[in-house]
Amino acid sequence: MDFDLRTADLDAINSATKYPSIPTYHGLGERGSLTGAVVEFRGPVLGTEKVDGTNSRIIALPDGSWLLGSREELLCARGDLIGNPAQGIVSALRDLADAMPPADGVVRVLYLELFGGKVTAASKQYTGERAVGFRLFDMVVLREWANLFTRPLAEISAWRESGGQPFAAEPELTTTATDFGLQLTPRLFTLDAAELPTDIGAMREFLGERLPETRCRLDAAGGGHPEGIVLRTPDRATIAKARFEDYDRTLRRRTA
Template structure:
């Protein structure tokens, strides 16, 4: 099947869409502004892991492609693959055993972390151990690949990918024996903080240390939290460093002229 597919179209259709920040970003300085995302109903909180985005793109019959956030790296049976960030090496054993879809394309989105993946790897490992956690999954119809790439990109960013809801994602991870990013809590939308200072306190209360450390030598400082409703129609991220930086600017004395 893979030989008949436009790989550039496949790459475009299966990329993970960008996640907005919980508080808006000021285009002038990149700081946060007092404009919080609007949720309703139950909101699921999960740990945001500071690693690199990996994709397992599965097809009926067992073929698969592995990718990073931006490019495809390896196809099942390749003798040579792109070694970027160790993604293919980390995910190939998992890709070899996951259940292929009966139709269409199933994409598993995983955070590959530790090792020497990012500057924050020391927060998860003291011995360069590499791990991964599943954070999302989506189903994509094959006929999407027949469209021009620009149209596929717009389709993706407009929510065209069919993401599994919270219950489906949990059941799929259990069936495949894949660890999810940690579920921290479920809160009502009305209990979410609106202010920036209040959100910093909220983050510290729900995630004082990382829950995905790989060994005793890890630093344990977490990156942040992802907030999503059950069907993933609203999703946002809140990173500790964004709140520290923004609040630090507020308390820093103004420079004299």
């Protein structure tokens, strides 16, 4: 089946390539407080910095075209003179999308965290000069796109949220970053799952020890406070996030 962006179902493409929800390592309970339940990991666990920016997508399509998107919507296509200016994604990533090699019959989705500038309230932690940066944190390659894009939107959404997207394992993601000249979100450690704390207080201490300040400062004027750590198995079969603010909020309420 030949692909033509001019006749493609953009709603289907958008849904199939959205980044799915990632659970917190400790479960979220009432009013955002953490519970004692944890995501269970087995074997080696990779820790990467969770950057506080905006989730962005570069979607390379089988006909050589591309789309840029935020987490929720598509913002620009190759050849557009004007793109949606939301969160500065198009202006930051258009040249990168143009420079990338074609997807060669598949749909390749690069997920990048765009940060700094005026992207989020936390931008000041990365820059005092409104610099903008981006880091690659995940990738999906859809080989069976022809069938997928003809499904009802509700079915595509359910497929996505139940883990249907074939995310790249760590070796492939690392190779892609090297080949495309991209920086990955900082790799912090690899440890055995048995070493992950299951106590909320101990996990807060673990975060502070493993990531005392961000490794993504764009200039010396950045405040340096990090958002948290993403935990994942090297094959990305299991993934969870641990954010400083969630642990701090929970521990404050315990002592209030």
